[in-house]
Amino acid sequence: MKLLTTVLFSCIFLATYLTADAIYEFDNSVEEKRFYSLISEIRCPKCTSGSIASSDVPVSRDLKQKVYELILAGSTDKEIKAYVTDRFGASSDYKPAFEGANYLLWFGPFIFLGILMLIFLSNRRL
Amino acid sequence: MRVIYRSLIILLPLIVLITYGTILITDQDDALVYFEPKEFPQFDLQDLEDREIDLAAFNGISLLNVWASWCITCLVEHPFLTQLSKNEITVIGLNYKDSQLKAQQWLGKRGDPYLFSIYDPRGDLAFDLGVTGAPETFLIFNQEIIGHIQGELNQEKWQSTLVPLINAATMANR
Numbered sequence: 001m002k003l004l005t006t007v008l009f010s011c012i013f014l015a016t017y018l019t020a021d022a023i024y025e026f027d028n029s030v031e032e033k034r035f036y037s038l039i040s041e042i043r044c045p046k047c048t049s050g051s052i053a054s055s056d057v058p059v060s061r062d063l064k065q066k067v068y069e070l071i072l073a074g075s076t077d078k079e080i081k082a083y084v085t086d087r088f089g090a091s092s093d094y095k096p097a098f099e100g101a102n103y104l105l106w107f108g109p110f111i112f113l114g115i116l117m118l119i120f121l122s123n124r125r126l
Numbered sequence: 127m128r129v130i131y132r133s134l135i136i137l138l139p140l141i142v143l144i145t146y147g148t149i150l151i152t153d154q155d156d157a158l159v160y161f162e163p164k165e166f167p168q169f170d171l172q173d174l175e176d177r178e179i180d181l182a183a184f185n186g187i188s189l190l191n192v193w194a195s196w197c198i199t200c201l202v203e204h205p206f207l208t209q210l211s212k213n214e215i216t217v218i219g220l221n222y223k224d225s226q227l228k229a230q231q232w233l234g235k236r237g238d239p240y241l242f243s244i245y246d247p248r249g250d251l252a253f254d255l256g257v258t259g260a261p262e263t264f265l266i267f268n269q270e271i272i273g274h275i276q277g278e279l280n281q282e283k284w285q286s287t288l289v290p291l292i293n294a295a296t297m298a299n300r
Contacts, residue, residue: 045256045258046258046259057259058223058259059257059258059259062249062253066253087253087254087255087256088256088258089256116138119131119134120131123128123131
């Protein structure tokens, strides 16, 4: 009976081990945190909307593996994002950098809102 | 004056709605007509017959079609690619995450429209090209990528997306 229980439990644990297709191991927790924050900020190119962290399509798996390799090779977050957007387009970055034309992207809605407010306020005084 | 400003309350949201509505309704493939040219990535691969790749094939206009023997849609577009390759358009294959034997058998059984097929079992070149799956087709002009189609290539997409890009590229270089 004891043997049977042991065998059954090993089966359960083995099963979870076999289905986990990719395990990412890091030397330190900083790299691990960077990895998980990066993969949640990169868009899955095959999905309507969603990060590669939430997707298991082959191209997302490849992307996660590449991000993992680049982190181990010592690339910075910026370099990794540039690496991905060079290949899969600027829209694959869910958190565009604060620079250049992206300022319009970040502040555009507020500028638009400001202009609207100005129009309506100036109209009230007339 | 006041009436005009007041009407903006209704008009502005309506304009926004119509603008975004049209963007959503329009077939996104048409947007590919404005493709920003990219340099063809470097790679270290052989073709399906283990021969070295002759990069001269990428001079002039050519198509690079990403395919695999496991890919069902590749079967669907296969007749159209065959027809294109007969009309003096160079079609080069990129065999994606496939087994060499299965790929060779696939071509043997259905016919080979490709000048040659680059054998990319791990998808290295495909990754650098930004391939998200098979089939995908890249338009290449003088070693530069000037167009990209995801999914099945057919007469309609050929006419609406690739032909305008080819015309623009050859016009600019005349």
